Amino acid sequence: MNSRLDVPLESLTSRPSAQAHAFVPDNNSGRTFYLETFGCQMNDHDSEKVAGVLLQRGYRQVETPDAAGLVLYNTCSIREKAAHKVFSRLGLYREANEGKIIGVLGCVAQQEGEVIFERAPWVSLVCGSASYWQLPEMLVRLEAGERRVTGLDKDTDETFETEMTRRDHPFRAYITIIEGCDKACTYCVVPFTRGPERSRTSATVLEEARRLADAGYTEIQLLGQTVNSYRDPSPRRMSFSELLTAVAETPGIRRVRFTTSHPSDFGADIVQAIDAHPGICEHVHLPVQSGSTRVLQAMKRTYTREEYLERIAMIRGARRPISITSDIIVGFPGETEGDFADTLSLLDAAQYDSIFSFKYSPRPNTAAQHMAGAIPEEEQGRRLAIVQERQRQIQTTRNELLIGQTLEVLVDSQSRREGQWAGRTSSNRMVNFSSPSSGLLGQYHQVAVTGAGPNSVLGNHVL
Ligand code: SAM
Numbered sequence: 001m002n003s004r005l006d007v008p009l010e011s012l013t014s015r016p017s018a019q020a021h022a023f024v025p026d027n028n029s030g031r032t033f034y035l036e037t038f039g040c041q042m043n044d045h046d047s048e049k050v051a052g053v054l055l056q057r058g059y060r061q062v063e064t065p066d067a068a069g070l071v072l073y074n075t076c077s078i079r080e081k082a083a084h085k086v087f088s089r090l091g092l093y094r095e096a097n098e099g100k101i102i103g104v105l106g107c108v109a110q111q112e113g114e115v116i117f118e119r120a121p122w123v124s125l126v127c128g129s130a131s132y133w134q135l136p137e138m139l140v141r142l143e144a145g146e147r148r149v150t151g152l153d154k155d156t157d158e159t160f161e162t163e164m165t166r167r168d169h170p171f172r173a174y175i176t177i178i179e180g181c182d183k184a185c186t187y188c189v190v191p192f193t194r195g196p197e198r199s200r201t202s203a204t205v206l207e208e209a210r211r212l213a214d215a216g217y218t219e220i221q222l223l224g225q226t227v228n229s230y231r232d233p234s235p236r237r238m239s240f241s242e243l244l245t246a247v248a249e250t251p252g253i254r255r256v257r258f259t260t261s262h263p264s265d266f267g268a269d270i271v272q273a274i275d276a277h278p279g280i281c282e283h284v285h286l287p288v289q290s291g292s293t294r295v296l297q298a299m300k301r302t303y304t305r306e307e308y309l310e311r312i313a314m315i316r317g318a319r320r321p322i323s324i325t326s327d328i329i330v331g332f333p334g335e336t337e338g339d340f341a342d343t344l345s346l347l348d349a350a351q352y353d354s355i356f357s358f359k360y361s362p363r364p365n366t367a368a369q370h371m372a373g374a375i376p377e378e379e380q381g382r383r384l385a386i387v388q389e390r391q392r393q394i395q396t397t398r399n400e401l402l403i404g405q406t407l408e409v410l411v412d413s414q415s416r417r418e419g420q421w422a423g424r425t426s427s428n429r430m431v432n433f434s435s436p437s438s439g440l441l442g443q444y445h446q447v448a449v450t451g452a453g454p455n456s457v458l459g460n461h462v463l
């Protein structure tokens with residue numbers, strides 16, 4: 001497994017690798033954990049932090065639930081299918097979980113709460129992400145033999161700060177800068193499962209960026225459900241765009257990404273920061289959800305189609321060629337053929353470089369759950385296929401425009417086929433390329449683009 005330990009906060013000056021070793025806890029304690037993560041990048045990164053807390057307490061990570069004393073599932077409930085997955089995992093333990101402690105973390109934990117103990121009495125820990133900061137204390141209680149430990153309080157202004165984070169990606173490191181969400185999109189469980197919006201201080205974020213740079217990372221991704229709603233709680237009062245610039249200016253950091261941006265909070269200052277600083281990646285993920293103002297209002301997205309397209313025009317007006325990606329939901333209750341046609345025409349107008357598209361899925365506690373005008377699953381599937389086909393054509397055309405250009409990629413994988421590598425551009429485009437060189441992983445290289453498909457471009461290493 002590719003994973004690295006972050007450098008602990010208290011020893012910032014000596015070499016990172018030595019610090020990581022100094023901080024590796026006693027692995028002979030016999031305490032082992034298995035952690036499986038479902039869902040988004042925020043969950044992935046939460047799991048990195050949870051793993052850091054466990055490693056620091058002397059636990060050792062193992063690759064299978066069978067080998068573990070503590071089995072944790074970090075769950076997602078954004079759509080129904082994702083939430084179901086965890087219950088099928090928990091079903092595996094009905095018969096035999098001798099001596100194992102089983103825990104459910106994340107969004108399903110927060111959403112279902114103590115009901116999980118009723119559905120799966122062999123579970124001992126149910127903890128939502130807003131309570132992760134209390135994990136060390138919860139672990140003490142579990143280790144002392146308590147069988148029902150919960151962390152379900154959401155009304156918190158605490159963020160999850162860890163002294164150590166176990167990093168899964170060898171080249172790109174995540175930093176959560178804002179947790180929770182204060183928006184109220186009518187389809188979305190996140191405000192219920194992740195609690196209110198709370199930002200970390202700019203000083204803490206910048207210190208983490210410095211530690212990551214010291215540990216050898218060159219690319220940082222700032223995370224938040226609405227990352228650009230960031231509000232520095234310290235007297236420094238850094239704006240999101242100032243923080244972005246400051247992270248990009250951290251010595252050793254070559255690229256900083258950020259996701260997800262909410263259109264209503266997306267100001268010209270962010271575009272100006274991207275233009276002014278080559279280290280800020282030329283990519284904005286700006287989910288629109290629907291191209292119909294009527295549906296956007298029913299979703300409580302707080303912008304109209306026209307206002308959204310104004311943001312797109314502002315981004316397209318930048319000096320740098322900023323790529324724009326989005327999320328689309330089809331089949332929201334009451335979505336007419338006309339509304340759906342508006343979504344398709346918005347795809348044409350926005351010319352996204354890529355999208356994530358979903359069938360609307362009713363979620364507990366949300367305002368849309370009982371809205372009239374449910375769209376049958378089959379019709380949702382039809383609309384989804386049409387959206388995906390339209391977008392596939394747009395992406396192919398956009399990628400073909402890159403043929404003949406030379407792009408810089410951060411090389412992040414090597415194919416089994418000799419001499420074949422892959423990496424991502426600043427615009428987050430996947431580039432597959434040929435090179436006779438070896439040892440390219442983690443390095444930045446120039447690639448001449450020779451071909452294009454809908455999801456990636458092809459090229460040759462410029463030596
Ligand atoms: N905070 C981000 C934003 O506002 O754009 C998105 C967060 S959510 C984890 C990721 C995406 O899941 C959303 O942009 C939306 O497209 C999709 N999503 C959320 N709730 C959904 C639901 N009930 N049914 C289908 N898709 C949903």
Ligand code: SF4
Pocket residue numbers: 181182183184185188189190191225226262
């Ligand atoms: Fe959910 Fe809307 Fe918040 Fe995004 S902005 S997390 S879609 S409520």
